[in-house]
Amino acid sequence: NAGVTQTPKFRILKIGQSMTLQCTQDMNHNYMYWYRQDPGMGLKLIYYSVGAGITDKGEVPNGYNVSRSTTEDFPLRLELAAPSQTSVYFCASSYRAGGPDTQYFGPGTRLTVL
Amino acid sequence: DQQVKQNSPSLSVQEGRISILNCDYTNSMFDYFLWYKKYPAEGPTFLISISSIKDKNEDGRFTVFLNKSAKHLSLHIVPSQPGDSAVYFCAATRVFDMRFGAGTRLTVKP
Numbered sequence: 435n436a437g438v439t440q441t442p443k444f445r446i447l448k449i450g451q452s453m454t455l456q457c458t459q460d461m462n463h464n465y466m467y468w469y470r471q472d473p474g475m476g477l478k479l480i481y482y483s484v485g486a487g488i489t490d491k492g493e494v495p496n497g498y499n500v501s502r503s504t505t506e507d508f509p510l511r512l513e514l515a516a517p518s519q520t521s522v523y524f525c526a527s528s529y530r531a532g533g534p535d536t537q538y539f540g541p542g543t544r545l546t547v548l
Numbered sequence: 549d550q551q552v553k554q555n556s557p558s559l560s561v562q563e564g565r566i567s568i569l570n571c572d573y574t575n576s577m578f579d580y581f582l583w584y585k586k587y588p589a590e591g592p593t594f595l596i597s598i599s600s601i602k603d604k605n606e607d608g609r610f611t612v613f614l615n616k617s618a619k620h621l622s623l624h625i626v627p628s629q630p631g632d633s634a635v636y637f638c639a640a641t642r643v644f645d646m647r648f649g650a651g652t653r654l655t656v657k658p
Contacts, residue, residue, distance in 0.1 A: 532644065
């Protein structure tokens with residue numbers, strides 16, 4: 435049981451390049467989330483999904499896209515990378531939304547845009 | 549708008565003593581509050597939560613207190629151990645909306 439896995443661990447992009455951050459969970463959770471964490475700040479929700487084929491925007495969605503074709507996978511797409519997207523990205527999943535149920539987090543992807 | 553604030557970026561305590569981490573929030577619609585612990589190069593891991601209708605929840609060495617009138621919660625760790633050294637995030641949630649504080653780095657000295 436690997437939990438939530440993310441690839442890659444690190445990536446450097448040039449301005450204007452695109453990339454996809456991969457996220458997979460093996461806990462059969464319906465709910466999945468993408469967060470970003472900037473230095474000295476808390477995590478901010480980018481997008482979330484309540485199940486395969488259903489996604490919605492979080493607090494900071496601009497510049498990102500997501501898709502959810504399976505229960506296990508929730509990739510995050512950056513189309514035109516900008517320096518403001520330099521951050522650490524965390525994927526998470528949960529059995530239910532909100533309440534006391536914890537979200538399980540992946541180890542993160544550290545992205546630098548130069 | 550920063551709806552959840554942790555005003556102390558760092559805290560240092562001696563092993564065996566009490567650690568108290570504080571968190572303030574502004575939105576009275578949050579219905580659960582959670583604490584996460586984070587080690588370097590890892591994702592946050594859940595520590596303890598409390599419902600907005602309660603004022604205390606305890607789990608072993610960890611106790612969370614909620615003061616709704618002051619919109620304030622705190623995490624008490626007693627006794628503190630060197631392995632508790634990590635960054636602690638306070639979070640507040642209502643359905644899909646989870647807001648995090650900026651974190652407090654706790655260092656427990658032997």
